[in-house]
Amino acid sequence: MASLRDAEDFLAHALSRIAPHTSYAEVMAERSVGHTLRIDKSQTSVGVEPRMEGAVFRAWGGHGWREAASSGLDAASLTRCAEALVRHLPAESKSIPPPGVSATGDAERKTDSKRPLESFGVEERLALARDLYTIALSPGGIDNAFVTFGSSAEERLFLSTAGARRWQLIDRTRGTVVPLAMENGKVEYDYLSFGAMGGWEVLDELTEARILETAHEAKLLLQAGSAPTGAMTVLLDPQTAGTFAHESFGHGTEADQLLRDRSYLKPLLGQMVGPEFLTLVDDGSYPGGWGSIYFDDEGHPAQRTVLVDHGRFVEALHDRESAAAFHRSATGNTRRADFLSRPFVRMTNTFVEPGDWSLEELLEEAKNGIFLQTCMSGIEDPLGGQMQIKVKKARLIHNGELGAIGPSMALSGKVLDFLKGIKGIGKADVFSIGPGYCGKGHTDLIPAGTGGSYLLSEALVGPA
Amino acid sequence: MSDPTFGAESAFRAADLVRKSSLPGPWDIYGEKIERYEVHFNGNVREMVRAPVLLEGVGLRVIRPFEQKLGVGFAATTDASAASMAKAVEDAEATARYSRFPAAGAQLPSDPPHAEAVDSVDRAAWAAPLDSVEAYVHALLTAFEGRSGIVPSFGSVHLTLAEATLANSAGLAHHASRTTVDLEVAVKAFGGAEGRPPGEYWVTSRSVRLDPRGLPELVDAWCQRAKDVRIAKAPSAGDQTVVLPPRVLTDILPEILSYRLSGSAELRGIAPKPGEMIGAPTISIWDDGRFPYALGTSAVDDEGNPQSKRPLVTNGAAHATLYDVLHASAAGRTSTGSGLREALAYPSWEHFSSPPHPVATTMVLSTGDVGSDAELAEVAGEGIWVDQLGYAFPDPLSAAFGGEIRIGYRIHHGKIAEPLRGGTVGGVVVSGQGEKSLLNSLLAAGKHPELTAHLSCPTLVVGQMSVGGAD
Numbered sequence: 001m002a003s004l005r006d007a008e009d010f011l012a013h014a015l016s017r018i019a020p021h022t023s024y025a026e027v028m029a030e031r032s033v034g035h036t037l038r039i040d041k042s043q044t045s046v047g048v049e050p051r052m053e054g055a056v057f058r059a060w061g062g063h064g065w066r067e068a069a070s071s072g073l074d075a076a077s078l079t080r081c082a083e084a085l086v087r088h089l090p091a092e093s094k095s096i097p098p099p100g101v102s103a104t105g106d107a108e109r110k111t112d113s114k115r116p117l118e119s120f121g122v123e124e125r126l127a128l129a130r131d132l133y134t135i136a137l138s139p140g141g142i143d144n145a146f147v148t149f150g151s152s153a154e155e156r157l158f159l160s161t162a163g164a165r166r167w168q169l170i171d172r173t174r175g176t177v178v179p180l181a182m183e184n185g186k187v188e189y190d191y192l193s194f195g196a197m198g199g200w201e202v203l204d205e206l207t208e209a210r211i212l213e214t215a216h217e218a219k220l221l222l223q224a225g226s227a228p229t230g231a232m233t234v235l236l237d238p239q240t241a242g243t244f245a246h247e248s249f250g251h252g253t254e255a256d257q258l259l260r261d262r263s264y265l266k267p268l269l270g271q272m273v274g275p276e277f278l279t280l281v282d283d284g285s286y287p288g289g290w291g292s293i294y295f296d297d298e299g300h301p302a303q304r305t306v307l308v309d310h311g312r313f314v315e316a317l318h319d320r321e322s323a324a325a326f327h328r329s330a331t332g333n334t335r336r337a338d339f340l341s342r343p344f345v346r347m348t349n350t351f352v353e354p355g356d357w358s359l360e361e362l363l364e365e366a367k368n369g370i371f372l373q374t375c376m377s378g379i380e381d382p383l384g385g386q387m388q389i390k391v392k393k394a395r396l397i398h399n400g401e402l403g404a405i406g407p408s409m410a411l412s413g414k415v416l417d418f419l420k421g422i423k424g425i426g427k428a429d430v431f432s433i434g435p436g437y438c439g440k441g442h443t444d445l446i447p448a449g450t451g452g453s454y455l456l457s458e459a460l461v462g463p464a
Numbered sequence: 465m466s467d468p469t470f471g472a473e474s475a476f477r478a479a480d481l482v483r484k485s486s487l488p489g490p491w492d493i494y495g496e497k498i499e500r501y502e503v504h505f506n507g508n509v510r511e512m513v514r515a516p517v518l519l520e521g522v523g524l525r526v527i528r529p530f531e532q533k534l535g536v537g538f539a540a541t542t543d544a545s546a547a548s549m550a551k552a553v554e555d556a557e558a559t560a561r562y563s564r565f566p567a568a569g570a571q572l573p574s575d576p577p578h579a580e581a582v583d584s585v586d587r588a589a590w591a592a593p594l595d596s597v598e599a600y601v602h603a604l605l606t607a608f609e610g611r612s613g614i615v616p617s618f619g620s621v622h623l624t625l626a627e628a629t630l631a632n633s634a635g636l637a638h639h640a641s642r643t644t645v646d647l648e649v650a651v652k653a654f655g656g657a658e659g660r661p662p663g664e665y666w667v668t669s670r671s672v673r674l675d676p677r678g679l680p681e682l683v684d685a686w687c688q689r690a691k692d693v694r695i696a697k698a699p700s701a702g703d704q705t706v707v708l709p710p711r712v713l714t715d716i717l718p719e720i721l722s723y724r725l726s727g728s729a730e731l732r733g734i735a736p737k738p739g740e741m742i743g744a745p746t747i748s749i750w751d752d753g754r755f756p757y758a759l760g761t762s763a764v765d766d767e768g769n770p771q772s773k774r775p776l777v778t779n780g781a782a783h784a785t786l787y788d789v790l791h792a793s794a795a796g797r798t799s800t801g802s803g804l805r806e807a808l809a810y811p812s813w814e815h816f817s818s819p820p821h822p823v824a825t826t827m828v829l830s831t832g833d834v835g836s837d838a839e840l841a842e843v844a845g846e847g848i849w850v851d852q853l854g855y856a857f858p859d860p861l862s863a864a865f866g867g868e869i870r871i872g873y874r875i876h877h878g879k880i881a882e883p884l885r886g887g888t889v890g891g892v893v894v895s896g897q898g899e900k901s902l903l904n905s906l907l908a909a910g911k912h913p914e915l916t917a918h919l920s921c922p923t924l925v926v927g928q929m930s931v932g933g934a935d
Contacts, residue, residue, distance in 0.1 A: 050540035050817035071542040186896030229932035388868035462888030462932015464866030
C-alpha cells in the first residue's frame with residue numbers, strides 16, 4: 001500500500017456497517033514508517049521503525065463512547081472490527097445524539113520538508129553521526145557519546161458519518177547528542193537535543209559549538225557537589241520554562257479533566273493566576289513545532305489557544321464533548337497516541353510567551369538562587385496542583401553572578417504559588433520549542449513541544 | 465497445562481515465508497497476536513469501552529558477520545503477508561549492512577527449549593475477557609460505595625492478552641501466552657466543613673492477573689491517603705532517614721539496576737566489576753525469570769533461552785551480569801536467558817516491534833529482620849516514610865533518581881506521625897567509590913516482601929538521603 005488513501009474504500013465501507021446502529025461514528029486509520037540511527041563507542045545501530053498500520057473505529061453509544069481497533073487494513077479485517085464494535089453498541093446508540101459539534105468537509109495537508117526523509121541516505125546519516133560523535137569526544141575527558149537520530153512519517157486518514165474527511169502526513173525528525181564522562185565508577189553526562197516537524201534540516205541545529213559546550217558540561221558534572229535543597233529563587237532556562245507550562249499548568253487546562261472535576265484550575269477559569277506580563281499558549285499550528293498537527297483526531301483543525309492572557313486564565317483545551325459541556329468550541333486538541341490508543345484532550349506545543357528581560361537583568365533580580373538548566377522530564381498533578389520537574393544540571397546564583405555547576409535536581413512546590421511569584425520573563429531571542437513526549441499519566445505517549453524563554457520565580461528544589 | 469492460544473501462530477507463518485525465500489541464518493522472528501479490552505470510568509459512569517483492540521505483528525532479526533563484528537538488522541511490521549515479509553527481509557538485511565555489534569558470532573537456541581513450563585497466565589481472563597474486566601471494574605467501584613466525600617474521579621482497567629510465538633533459523637518453534645493488567649485510579653477526597661481543597665491519591669499498577677480479591681482493603685488504604693493529602697504539609701529540608709516501601713522502590717530499582725548490571729552497560733564500561741561492593745553487606749539481589757505470576761515470567765526468554773533465577777548482587781558485591789545472545793557473545797559468555805523485548809521504562813503492550821536486549825524480569829531483594837511498619841518506623845527514629853513519589857525519574861546512566869513526595873508521613877520519635885506532601889527526595893542507587901548511595905546506606909529491611917510490577921522486595925530504611933523541602 002503506497003498510501004492510506006488506497007484503503008479508503010475499505011474504511012468507508014466498514015464505517016457504513018456501523019452507521020445504521022449509531023447516531024455518529026468515525027474511523028481513524030494510521031500508517032507510520034521511520035528510521036533510527038544510534039552510535040556510540042561500542043555499537044552502531046541502524047534501524048527502520050516498525051511499519052505499523054491499522055484503524056480504530058469510534059461510535060457514540062448513547063451515554064459514552066465505544067471503540068474497536070485492528071491492525072489489519074484489508075477489507076475483511078476492517079469489516080470484522082466494525083462488526084465487533086456494533087455488537088457492543090447499546091440500544092440507545094441510535095436515538096441519542098453525540099455531544100458537541102462534528103467536523104465536516106474534506107481537507108488534506110502534509111509536511112513540506114526542506115530535506116525530506118527519503119533524500120538522505122544511510123551513508124550520509126552515518127557520516128553525520130560519526131562527525132558529531134568525534135566532536136563530542138574531542139575536548140578530552142569524555143569517555144563515550146551517544147549520537148541518536150530518529151525520523152518518522154506518520155500518515156492519518158479520518159472519516160466520519162457526519163461527512164468529514166481529513167488526510168495528513170507529518171514528518172518529524174529528532175537528533176540527540178549525549179557525551180558521557182566517567183571517573184571511579186561515577187558516570188555523568190549532559191544532553192543536547194533538537195526535534196521538529198520537518199526533514200533532516202532539523203539536524204542542522206546540532207552545531208559544533210553546542211556539542212562542545214555539552215561535552216564540557218558533562219565533564220564539569222562529574223565534579224559537581226551535592227544539590228542545594230529548600231525554598232529559593234529559581235531561574236528556569238527556556239526548555240524548563242516550557243516544561244513548566246506543559247506539565248504543571250497545561251495538564252490542568254485539558255478540559256476532559258475539568259469534566260471529571262479533576263483539575264485544580266477549574267474554579268480559577270476567568271481569574272488572574274499570574275502577573276500581567278505572563279501569557280501561556282498551546283499552539284498546534286505552530287510552524288514546524290515538534291507537537292504540531294494539521295488536524296486532531298476528531299477532525300478539527302489545529303489552532304493557537306491562549307490559555308493565560310496577561311495573567312488571566314481565559315481558556316481550556318477542548319474536545320467535542322467538553323466543548324459542549326462548557327459551551328465552548330473544540331480547540332483541535334483531541335489526540336490519540338496511535339490507532340491502538342483512545343483519544344484524550346492533549347496539548348500540542350505549549351509555551352510561555354517571551355517577555356522583555358535580558359538574562360543579565362534576571363540574574364541581577366534573582367541576586368541569590370539557582371539557575372535550572374537542561375530539562376529532562378516532568379509530571380503532572382492535575383488535581384493537586386503540585387509541580388515536579390527534573391533538570392540535568394543547575395548553577396548557583398550568588399550576588400547576581402552564576403557560580404559552579406550542580407547535579408541533577410527536581411523543582412517542586414505549588415503551581416499557583418510559582419505563578420504568582422514570577423518576577424520576570426526573558427526576551428524572544430532565546431525562545432525555542434523543544435521536543436518531548438507527553439503521557440496522560442504514564443501511558444499514551446505523544447509528541448509534544450514545550451518552549452519559552454527564561455522564567456524567574458520561587459520554588460522548592462531538591463535532589464533528583 | 466498448555467497456554468491458551470488464539471491459534472494465530474504469527475511467527476510460525478512468517479517463518480515459513482522466510483524459509484521459502486531461502487533467507488540464510490542466523491535469523492529469528494518474534495510474532496504476536498494481541499487482544500486488548502479496556503473500560504474507562506469517571507465515578508460510576510463508563511466513559512469509554514474499548515473491545516476489542518486487535519494487534520498482530522512480527523519482528524524479524526538477521527545477524528550477519530562483517531569484519532570480525534556482527535551486522536544486526538531488524539524490521540517489524542503489522543502486515544505479515546508474503547509481500548510485506550519480503551519487504552521486512554529487505555529492510556532487515558539493509559540495516560544489517562550498516563549496523564555493527566562487537567561480537568564475532570551468535571548462537572541462537574534450537575528447538576525444543578530445555579526449560580520447565582511455568583504458569584503465569586490468567587486463564588479466567590482469557591476465557592471471558594470483557595466480562596472479566598467489567599466484573600473487576602464493578603468490584604472496584606463497589607468498594608467505593610457508601611463513602612462520604614470520596615470518589616474515583618478517573619480510572620481505567622486494561623486487560624491485554626498476548627499470544628507470542630518465536631521461530632528461528634536453528635529450528636526453534638516456541639509458543640507462550642501472557643496476560644497483562646494495567647490499572648489506573650485517581651481517588652479524590654473532597655468536601656467537609658473546613659473548606660480545604662480536594663486531595664487525590666493517584667494509583668497506577670501493572671500485574672498479570674485480574675483478581676478482585678483484596679480490593680476493599682486496597683480501596684480503604686487509597687481513600688485514607690487521599691484524605692491525608694488534604695492535610696499534608698511540606699517536609700523539612702536536609703539529609704534524613706527515609707523509609708521506602710516496595711511501591712516506591714519499584715519505580716527506582718529495576719530500571720537502574722537492570723541496565724547497570726547488564727551486558728549493555730558492561731560493554732560500555734559502566735557495569736560494576738564482579739566482586740565490587742555496590743551495596744551494604746546485608747543486600748543480595750536476584751533476577752528471577754520464573755517468579756510466580758510476575759511480569760516477564762516465562763519458561764524461556766524472547767530469544768528462546770531458558771529463564772532462571774540469576775544472582776546479581778551477593779552480600780553487597782556485584783556477582784553476575786544479565787546477557788542476551790549478542791551481549792553474551794561479546795563478553796565470551798552464554799546467555800542468561802535475559803534477552804527480552806520489553807522496556808522497563810514506558811513499557812509498550814506489544815513486544816514484536818523491538819529487538820531483544822538484556823533486561824531484568826523480576827528483581828528480588830533479600831529480606832531483613834524487621835517485622836511490622838511500626839517496627840520499621842522505630843528503627844528510623846526520625847525521618848520520612850515516603851508512600852508515593854510523583855515520578856522517581858530513574859536514570860540508568862547516572863544511577864540518579866529523585867521525585868516529589870506526593871504523600872508521605874513524618875517519622876517522629878520512632879512513630880509514624882503527620883502526613884507530608886511536596887518537596888523532593890532523591891540520590892543515586894549505586895555510586896562511585898566512597899560516595900553514599902541508596903544501596904550502601906541501608907539501615908534495615910523489612911521481613912515481608914511484596915511483589916510490585918518488576919520488583920519483589922521488603923520495605924527499606926535508608927539513612928541520610930537528601931530531602932528538598934521547606935526550610
